[in-house]
Amino acid sequence: MQEIWNNLMFILERFTWSSVLDILLVTIFFSLLLYLLRDTDAQTLLRGIFLIVILVFLLTSLVNLPAFSWLVQTVSPALIIAVPVIFAPEIRRGLERMGSMGKLRFWRSPRGSRASLELEETLNSVTKAVVQLAERRHGALIVLTRREMLDRFYKNGVMLNSDVSPQVLLQIFYPNTPLHDGAVIIFENRIKAAACVMPLSSSGVLNSTADRSLGLRHRAAMGISEVSDALAVVVSEETGTISIAHRGRLIRRLDGERLLNSMRAIMATDQPVNTNRLKRLFKKDQVEESLEETE
Numbered sequence: 001m002q003e004i005w006n007n008l009m010f011i012l013e014r015f016t017w018s019s020v021l022d023i024l025l026v027t028i029f030f031s032l033l034l035y036l037l038r039d040t041d042a043q044t045l046l047r048g049i050f051l052i053v054i055l056v057f058l059l060t061s062l063v064n065l066p067a068f069s070w071l072v073q074t075v076s077p078a079l080i081i082a083v084p085v086i087f088a089p090e091i092r093r094g095l096e097r098m099g100s101m102g103k104l105r106f107w108r109s110p111r112g113s114r115a116s117l118e119l120e121e122t123l124n125s126v127t128k129a130v131v132q133l134a135e136r137r138h139g140a141l142i143v144l145t146r147r148e149m150l151d152r153f154y155k156n157g158v159m160l161n162s163d164v165s166p167q168v169l170l171q172i173f174y175p176n177t178p179l180h181d182g183a184v185i186i187f188e189n190r191i192k193a194a195a196c197v198m199p200l201s202s203s204g205v206l207n208s209t210a211d212r213s214l215g216l217r218h219r220a221a222m223g224i225s226e227v228s229d230a231l232a233v234v235v236s237e238e239t240g241t242i243s244i245a246h247r248g249r250l251i252r253r254l255d256g257e258r259l260l261n262s263m264r265a266i267m268a269t270d271q272p273v274n275t276n277r278l279k280r281l282f283k284k285d286q287v288e289e290s291l292e293e294t295e
Contacts, residue, residue, distance in 0.1 A: 004062050011061075049083075122164045122189040123263045129169035130233055130242055131256040139237030140173040141183040141198070141217045144267060148228045154185045157196030164191055173235075183220065183232075198232075199223040201248075221245040231266050233259070 030050065060069045126142060133140045143150065158179060162168055164186060172179045172194050182195035201222035214236075221232035225245040232245040243252040244262055254262065 003064075007062050118189045119267060122186065123260060123267065125164045125166050126169070126186070126233065126263070127256050127260045129166040130235055130259060132166065132170060133173055133235045134240040134242050137237060137240040138170075138173050138175060138235065139180075139217055140169070140233075140235040141221055142169070142233040143183050143185045143196075143198070143221075143224055144231045144233070144263070145185065145187045145192075146229045146231065146267065148230065150185055150187070150224075150228060150230060153183075153196050153198060153224070154187070154193035157182060157185070157193035159193050160191045162191045164189060183224070199227055201226060218243065218245075218250065222248065222250055225249070231263065233263070 033046070056072055059065070060072060122144075126144070130140065130142070143153075168191060169184065171177065172184060172191075174180060179194040183198050184194045185192045185196050198220035200216075200219045215238070217234045217236070221234040221243070222245050224230055225232050226248045229247070234243050234245065235241070236243070241252055242254045242256075242259055243250055244254065244259065244266075245251075246266055251262065
C-alpha cells in the first residue's frame with residue numbers, strides 16, 4: 001500500500017500545465033470519436049475497451065507486475081491492428097460523417113410561423129402521399145434532409161426543384177415511370193431531386209431478420225441514415241408497410257398518424273433524436289415489436 005501511495009505522489013509531483021493540456025487533448029479526441037460513433041452498436045463496445053485500457057494502464061503503472069506488464073506489451077501491437085478491423089464499418093461511417101462536417105448547415109432555419117407552416121405542409125404532403133402509396137403497394141423511398149447536406153447524393157439523380165405535393169410524389173413513384181426506381185430527396189421543403197442512388201447499409205442489421213419484405217429500398221434507407229442525419233421514409237412494394245429510418249435505426253409498421261408524429265419529432269429539431277424519444281409517441285408494444293426485428 002505504501003508503494004502504491006509513493007508511486008501516486010511521484011506522478012502528482014510531476015503534474016504540470018502541459019500535462020493538463022495533454023490530458024485535455026486526449027479527452028477531446030476520444031469525445032469526438034464517441035460523437036462520430038454515437039447511436040451505433042460500436043459505441044458501447046468502444047466504451048468498454050476504453051475502460052479496460054484505463055484500468056490496465058493504472059494497474060501496470062501503480063503496481064509492479066512484470067508478467068502482466070509483459071503480456072500487455074506483447075498483446076498491444078495486435079490490438080492496434082485488430083481494432084480497425086473490428087470497427088471498419090463504423091470507422092468508415094465516422095470518416096464520411098467527418099468529411100461532411102464542412103457542408104453542415106450551421107445556420108438554423110427560422111423558427112417563425114411561416115417556416116413552421118412550410119415544414120408542416122411538407123410533412124402533411126409526404127404523409128398523404130406515403131399512405132396512398134402504401135395502399136396501392138407502390139414502392140417508395142423519400143429522404144428528408146436535416147442539417148447535413150446530401151449534395152453528393154442528389155447530384156447523381158434527376159434535379160427537379162419542385163414543390164412538395166402528394167400528386168408529384170405519387171407520379172414519381174408510379175410503377176415503370178422513369179423516376180420511380182430511386183430515392184426522392186427533399187431539401188428546404190422542396191423536392192430537390194429524384195431517382196437518386198443511396199448507399200446500402202453496411203451494418204448487417206437487416207441480415208439478422210427473416211422478413212424477406214425488407215429489400216433494397218430498406219437497405220438504402222438504412223444506409224443513408226447511417227452516413228447522415230437525414231430521415232428516410234420507405235414504403236414496401238411487397239407488403240405496403242410504412243417504415244422510417246434514422247441514425248441507423250428502423251421503425252416499421254407505421255400508419256399515417258404515427259408516421260406524421262415521428263417526422264414532426266425528428267424534423268422539428270436540429271439535434272440527434274434518440275429512438276427512445278420516438279417510443280413515447282406510440283404504443284409501447286407496437287414500437288418494441290418493430291425494433292426487435294431490426295436490432
